[in-house]
Amino acid sequence: MMSKPAHLAIHNVTRQFSVDSRTVTALQYVSLTVAEGEFITIVGASGCGKSTLLRLGAGLDAGHEGEIRHRGDVVQGPSLDRGIVFQEPRLFPWLTVERNIALGLENATVSKAEKKRLVDEHLELVGLAGFAKAYPHRLSGGMAQRAGIARGLVNRPDVLFLDEPFGALDAITKAHLQGELQSIWAKEKITMILVTHDVDEAVFLGDRVVVMSPRPGRIREIVQVNLPRPRDRTSSTFGDVRARVLQSLNGTAHVRDPQPVPTETKSVLPRPAHAIAAVG
């Protein structure tokens, strides 16, 4: 019995690159289903393919095997329904903050007045209302990233992908922005998928933490975080989940070679299927 299609379904995705005539497997049989409004964090060491997975989801990369579907439609290239925030804010230095954010609406079918209203609203949302007319070089790293987030959000995407958005920030600014991102998520109810190498960040923000391991990049484990929000980093339960994720990350658990998961609609499987370890 088919119910309505999953919000975001990543199914047996394998992505290989050739580097110096060698084939590198960035992702191998990665499968993940994301529910609407869910906050997924993906954590892993560098080279585990987490950014590749994110870019595939956002439609910025292609050439993979397997399938990614968003609301039932196969992801083919970028879409305004899927926003992205990069590690570097990537603001255009020749445009003011407000014009940079408005770029997110460049191809949206909204009136000029509505556009202005949306830009103002999102400037307010990320706390940059006083900096609408400032050029990016006047912003600190944290402020620039807020503008980057506003640009990703302004078009009201269905899913927002965030690629290590706080990776370049100092610890204090980072903690601030994590709290802010959480409030924005709670308020706007947009599905968010955030890639990070910071376990603390992953546990603080995620409904589920996807732990990935490298060479080849694959999902090692998915850890459910059943903690009320906003989360208290110093609580013992938080510490427990963090320890669980760290344990998984450090590879103390035995991991099988990745295998494809069964496809519901297909009766013939490419290989014997094993479920990927999912912990509740």
Place this chain on the structure above:
Amino acid sequence: MAVLTASEPEATRSAATPWRNRAVDALIALLLPAALLLLWWTASDRGWLAEQILPHPIYVYQTLRDMIASGDLFYHIGVSLQRVLIGFCIGAGFGLVLGIAMGLSERVEDYVKPLFLAFAQIPTLGWIPLLMLLVGIGETLKIIVITKGALVPMTLNTFAGIRNVSPRYLEVARALRFSRWQTLRLVILPASIPFVFTGIRYGLTHAWTSLVGVELLASSEGLGYLLVWGRQMFWLDTVIIAMLAIGLIGFIMDGGLNRTERLIQRWKRNDI
């Protein structure tokens, strides 16, 4: 409502350099010219060089006043400036279009760039003999030579500017589903403006120097002609005045462009 409160210090930058510093800079810049003038003066006073070869500064100054009073100097400057303006506009305009075309299309680059680079290797003055036979020694010759002088740096810099647009910006354009035209208008062109400006500055400098070159060889008016004529008549004061005018005008044009550039690229300035 704001989900967050401003907690990061606003980035503050130092204000513009105080005028006193700028005055000091200007004085320092004048030091070397003043020393040269002094040397010239001393050399003339002491008769280190024959007066026919190195006229006395006071004598040059008197000639300058005469040439200004008679309108001769400004007439020649006007002729030269007009030629440069026309040639530069044509050359820079074509250079901009060609640079953009080569930058955007690898096919255009493949077809045009090798020939263009070979063409650029031939010094501007090297074209004059052939061009003289083709178009004579009239205005057309001068305009073509100046156009070529401006065209080459403009094309190459615009090309480099477009090729140097960060792939990160282009990826943002892709993520926001920009059309080709939107990408060009909102990302590629603004990102290459600094390079285009370098092209304009080099282009104008080249146009100006090519002008003097072509006027030296084939002209009956203009600053370059003034140089040749002064030499033939052994009026070294006229030669010196023409040289000073050429240098000064070039200097002013470059300075003016520099200011325009900073005005247009306000987003780069630290003290808005």
